[in-house]
Amino acid sequence: MVTIIDQFANLNIGYQTVTIGEVFISIIIIIAAIIIGRFISNKVKRQLHDVVSANNRELIVKSIYFAIIFAGLLIALPYLDLDLSGLLLAGGIFGIIIGFAGQNVFSNFISGIILIFERPIKIGDNIGIEDTLGTVEDIRILSTIIKTYDGIYTRIPNQTLFTANITNYVTNVARRFEYKIGIRYSDDAEKAMSVMWEIIKNHPFALKYPEPSIFVEDLGDNAVIISVRIWSPSLVWWDVRTELLWKIKKTIEENGIQIPFPQRTVWFPEGMKNDVIIKEKVKV
Amino acid sequence: MMMPTGQIRRRTLFFMPKYIICEVYPLLMYGAYAYPFNLKANGIIIDVKQKDRIFTYTRECNGEEFGIKLSAAGGRIIINPVEPVNLPKKITHFLEIGFDKIVMPPESYETYYLKFPVEIGVFYSSRNDISVIDIFSLSPHKYSLYGTPKGGSIVKYCYSEIYSSIPETDPLREGIIALNIINNEKEIIEISKVVFDSFGMKIFYDSENVTMSASMKILPKYEADTEFINAPLIPGSGKSIELYTAMNIPVVKRNFKMEWGY
Numbered sequence: 001m002v003t004i005i006d007q008f009a010n011l012n013i014g015y016q017t018v019t020i021g022e023v024f025i026s027i028i029i030i031i032a033a034i035i036i037g038r039f040i041s042n043k044v045k046r047q048l049h050d051v052v053s054a055n056n057r058e059l060i061v062k063s064i065y066f067a068i069i070f071a072g073l074l075i076a077l078p079y080l081d082l083d084l085s086g087l088l089l090a091g092g093i094f095g096i097i098i099g100f101a102g103q104n105v106f107s108n109f110i111s112g113i114i115l116i117f118e119r120p121i122k123i124g125d126n127i128g129i130e131d132t133l134g135t136v137e138d139i140r141i142l143s144t145i146i147k148t149y150d151g152i153y154t155r156i157p158n159q160t161l162f163t164a165n166i167t168n169y170v171t172n173v174a175r176r177f178e179y180k181i182g183i184r185y186s187d188d189a190e191k192a193m194s195v196m197w198e199i200i201k202n203h204p205f206a207l208k209y210p211e212p213s214i215f216v217e218d219l220g221d222n223a224v225i226i227s228v229r230i231w232s233p234s235l236v237w238w239d240v241r242t243e244l245l246w247k248i249k250k251t252i253e254e255n256g257i258q259i260p261f262p263q264r265t266v267w268f269p270e271g272m273k274n275d276v277i278i279k280e281k282v283k284v
Numbered sequence: 285m286m287m288p289t290g291q292i293r294r295r296t297l298f299f300m301p302k303y304i305i306c307e308v309y310p311l312l313m314y315g316a317y318a319y320p321f322n323l324k325a326n327g328i329i330i331d332v333k334q335k336d337r338i339f340t341y342t343r344e345c346n347g348e349e350f351g352i353k354l355s356a357a358g359g360r361i362i363i364n365p366v367e368p369v370n371l372p373k374k375i376t377h378f379l380e381i382g383f384d385k386i387v388m389p390p391e392s393y394e395t396y397y398l399k400f401p402v403e404i405g406v407f408y409s410s411r412n413d414i415s416v417i418d419i420f421s422l423s424p425h426k427y428s429l430y431g432t433p434k435g436g437s438i439v440k441y442c443y444s445e446i447y448s449s450i451p452e453t454d455p456l457r458e459g460i461i462a463l464n465i466i467n468n469e470k471e472i473i474e475i476s477k478v479v480f481d482s483f484g485m486k487i488f489y490d491s492e493n494v495t496m497s498a499s500m501k502i503l504p505k506y507e508a509d510t511e512f513i514n515a516p517l518i519p520g521s522g523k524s525i526e527l528y529t530a531m532n533i534p535v536v537k538r539n540f541k542m543e544w545g546y
Binding site: 171173174175202204205207208209210231233235236 | 372375376
């Protein structure tokens with residue numbers, strides 16, 4: 001029985017020295033590549049579901065699928081006595097040309113893949129990259145689209161994004177902001193802090209914990225500087241910041257506390273003499 | 285508490301044609317109404333008026349006004365307490381109730397009563413569909429962070445006294461939650477807060493109270509698991525329409541694991 005199977009497996013096909021067994025192995029490799037390709041691409045598809053847009057997801061998934069199929073073919077074809085050296089040579093030369101021509105494209109592509117898996121940013125995040133501040137609209141294979149707060153469409157190559165310092169303002173659910181409010185030396189700083197505390201305590205989005213802190217930070221040239229630090233949900237921090245600043249300004253003024261203008265008192269040694277001269281001129 | 289001065293029958297007002305003007309017991313505000321109608325209670329005014337073939341829903345509460353047009357083609361208004369995590373802006377679905385620290389012995393369980401702020405939801409219902417048209421509240425709002433800025437959660441925060449029996453409340457402002465704390469651990473524990481996921485909330489109301497029941501199971505490593513119980517604290521209470529049901533939000537997980545301590 002074993003001999004019959006061996007003979008069948010070693011049976012040559014056509015003029016080539018390819019046996020049925022080798023054909024069978026190559027078919028198995030290709031089928032395995034298809035199965036593995038489908039399995040991995042489905043896994044990747046699920047993983048990327050909330051990470052990248054549908055178009056890019058399909059592109060990535062198909063690239064991975066066909067790359068695995070291609071690898072399977074490269075492994076399977078030598079069993080069919082197909083000489084791939086010519087193909088490899090041609091592919092090598094083609095690869096060098098493409099490599100030189102598409103160096104940046106490839107770099108952006110790899111950066112895009114790494115960004116998708118590392119996930120420093122997500123669609124909808126408020127981010128800052130160098131001088132560009134805005135909301136992430138889309139993360140594509142080669143570039144990332146940001147809508148600036150002015151509503152301007154900005155395309156940033158993924159390579160730039162990958163090497164740049166990214167500030168993500170909403171990765172953490174809460175963030176802190178700070179005011180430095182100057183009051184006159186003649187004003188009661190404790191009363192001012194108490195008024196501020198009450199305003200912050202009554203604001204729904206000035207978080208209860210971590211607690212806000214209010215303290216005299218500096219005795220400045222023109223004012224006593226009170227520092228106010230408030231934690232707020234990242235989603236609404238800008239609204240809270242602008243709303244509270246104006247509310248604090250209005251309320252402390254209602255309580256007779258003033259924010260002073262910068263002022264400097266200058267003393268002239270001959271000040272008295274000048275005053276006398278002016279008075280004499282007035283008399284004349 | 286104001287006495288009723290007009291005619292109103294809770295849950296029996298469907299398709300009543302005449303315009304109803306009345307002042308009601310606070311809890312009589314909760315229920316289902318065919319429009320037009322008018323309600324006044326504890327500074328809340330709800331009015332649905334008709335002009336030509338368009339109805340206008342208006343609501344006044346705490347000096348804030350809201351209005352929306354309603355179709356004349358059928359439908360009714362349902363008013364009931366909803367999950368208190370929507371105002372002033374929906375940014376979370378977690379509720380934290382802080383209370384004075386309580387010490388519990390090992391392997392023990394105890395039921396305490398806490399108060400929570402009430403938010404009132406107004407739903408438009410037609411045939412088999414329902415939609416939220418308004419949410420308002422008489423209670424103040426405060427938010428907090430449970431856990432760390434990186435891994436924690438933003439929560440709607442309220443402080444409550446801790447009670448051993450059902451306390452008196454103003455049902456348009458506060459509800460009562462019966463919290464069954466189960467300490468199966470072999471250590472003495474100190475609890476000063478409980479956090480819930482509102483997606484599992486089950487709110488009930490009767491003629492005097494808005495209530496919920498929940499359990500808090502103490503876990504090792506300073507963790508706890510909280511879950512709502514789908515049964516009324518006071519027998520005969522009606523069940524509120526849940527916001528996540530009205531919004532067709534599928535709820536998979538009904539419990540919340542307090543990973544950042546209690």
